Amino acid sequence: MGDYYIQGGRALEGEVQVQGAKNSVLPILAATILHPGTSVLKNCPRLRDVEASIQILRHLGCKARWEGDALIVDASAPERWDIPDHLMRSMRSSVIFLGAILSRFGRAELSMPGGCELGPRPIDLHLAALRQLGAVIDEGGGRLRCEAADLRGRELTLSMPSVGATENAVLAACGSRGTTTILNAAREPEIMDLENFLAAMGCRVHGGGSSTITVEGRQPTHDAVHTVMPDRIVAATYLAAAAAAGGDIVLRGVDYRHLSTVTAALHEAGCLVESGEDAIRLQRRGRLRAIRPVRTAPYPGFPTDAQAVLMAALLRSQGTTVFVENIFDSRYRHVDELCRLGADIRVEGRVAVVCGVERLQGAAMESTDLRGGAAMVVAALAAEGESRIGSTAHIRRGYEDILRDLRQLGAAAEER
Numbered sequence: 001m002g003d004y005y006i007q008g009g010r011a012l013e014g015e016v017q018v019q020g021a022k023n024s025v026l027p028i029l030a031a032t033i034l035h036p037g038t039s040v041l042k043n044c045p046r047l048r049d050v051e052a053s054i055q056i057l058r059h060l061g062c063k064a065r066w067e068g069d070a071l072i073v074d075a076s077a078p079e080r081w082d083i084p085d086h087l088m089r090s091m092r093s094s095v096i097f098l099g100a101i102l103s104r105f106g107r108a109e110l111s112m113p114g115g116c117e118l119g120p121r122p123i124d125l126h127l128a129a130l131r132q133l134g135a136v137i138d139e140g141g142g143r144l145r146c147e148a149a150d151l152r153g154r155e156l157t158l159s160m161p162s163v164g165a166t167e168n169a170v171l172a173a174c175g176s177r178g179t180t181t182i183l184n185a186a187r188e189p190e191i192m193d194l195e196n197f198l199a200a201m202g203c204r205v206h207g208g209g210s211s212t213i214t215v216e217g218r219q220p221t222h223d224a225v226h227t228v229m230p231d232r233i234v235a236a237t238y239l240a241a242a243a244a245a246g247g248d249i250v251l252r253g254v255d256y257r258h259l260s261t262v263t264a265a266l267h268e269a270g271c272l273v274e275s276g277e278d279a280i281r282l283q284r285r286g287r288l289r290a291i292r293p294v295r296t297a298p299y300p301g302f303p304t305d306a307q308a309v310l311m312a313a314l315l316r317s318q319g320t321t322v323f324v325e326n327i328f329d330s331r332y333r334h335v336d337e338l339c340r341l342g343a344d345i346r347v348e349g350r351v352a353v354v355c356g357v358e359r360l361q362g363a364a365m366e367s368t369d370l371r372g373g374a375a376m377v378v379a380a381l382a383a384e385g386e387s388r389i390g391s392t393a394h395i396r397r398g399y400e401d402i403l404r405d406l407r408q409l410g411a412a413a414e415e416r
């Protein structure tokens with residue numbers, strides 16, 4: 001796994017197909033456990049986090065194999081309901097398997113998920129929702145021991161619209177007797193995609209994408225085929241790259257409605273953005289200008305996952321842009337690395353102030369986390385000379401091959 005070397009200063013031109021969504025396929029892979037049969041996931045991205053999920057499924061006794069871009073999971077005869085520590089630590093979002101394992105087996109044992117580069121990643125909302133459905137969960141010794149022989153549907157309210165807690169509650173509700181209504185559910189499009197997969201399997205879930213989701217539990221299930229939705233954050237990343245480097249690109253296979261707050265910000269900065277049925281075109285000529293404060297928020301607000309890449313696109317803009325990161329406690333770790341290029345960014349707690357500079361100089365950077373690393377790639381495209389980005393394993397968690405896609409758009413980028 002080599003470092004990324006990027007020669008900045010070249011405009012991007014051309015078209016690229018956007019990969020399937022990481023944050024959709026991960027809960028869907030957990031959901032395959034619900035059905036004692038086969039699930040075919042088309043447009044499944046080949047990512048390190050997908051590989052980690054496949055290892056967990058195989059540990060549980062499921063089979064998983066690739067056929068082109070389709071991942072085929074056979075959950076007909078799983079034997080285990082535990083996830084060992086090393087597999088839990090391989091992917092922070094592995095807690096998403098908890099609800100599905102409880103639904104299938106009535107019990108589960110896994111270690112507490114570690115924190116991550118974004119700060120502590122508590123799961124209190126996940127556990128509160130599962131306990132309301134009847135799960136008995138012991139949290140001693142850094143492990144979760146869960147008994148749920150008789151999950152019962154009911155109305156439950158999330159104290160905040162957590163994406164993962166919503167997904168865990170839906171998957172546990174699928175194995176519960178009766179009806180579950182989840183109030184204050186997260187509204188991210190990936191939850192709608194999870195609902196579509198569950199419906200293809202025979203589950204009865206309604207309201208995905210809204211704040212109120214209802215689940216009729218214990219429906220008979222059957223083999224399912226599902227096409228994973230496009231990755232809106234990868235799309236946002238490539239739009240930010242074209243905004244940073246200049247040029248004229250078209251993204252294919254995207255639903256522009258899923259990233260309207262990002263395209264609105266880029267339009268305000270001076271890009272020409274045109275949206276079609278399953279494509280977005282972005283043109284950037286001339287210098288970008290600073291925009292009104294960017295406040296991250298749960299969907300449909302500005303996505304926290306696009307904060308770093310939009311910041312990278314604005315480093316050479318005219319004026320000052322304020323960012324407020326409201327979702328995660330530590331999501332500015334990319335700032336010090338971007339300042340090595342000559343960027344002028346100051347951070348005070350949740351606020352980052354970006355003062356646009358005329359020029360950036362290529363430099364050596366170390367990727368700090370998934371989206372921070374992607375931001376370094378975006379910024380390097382706007383810098384003069386060569387930049388090197390190390391610790392690229394972070395980036396591969398969420399991007400199938402960011403250099404392949406950017407080279408297709410004319411970037412001078414290689415891995416050594």
Ligand code: EPZ
Pocket residue numbers: 022023024026093120121122123124125126127160161162163164165186304305327328329370371398
């Ligand atoms: C999902 O994480 C995504 N990951 C994240 O994407 C994304 O940033 C996040 O949603 C917000 O959109 C996946 O879908 C795999 P949350 P998740 O639960 O589910 C706090 C990326 O870059 N919280 O909505 O973990 C939590 O600490 C990744 O692709 C609790 O306090 O997000 C955070 O501050 C990064 N208690 C906030 O809520 C809980 O029980 C939002 O978390 C759960 C969460």
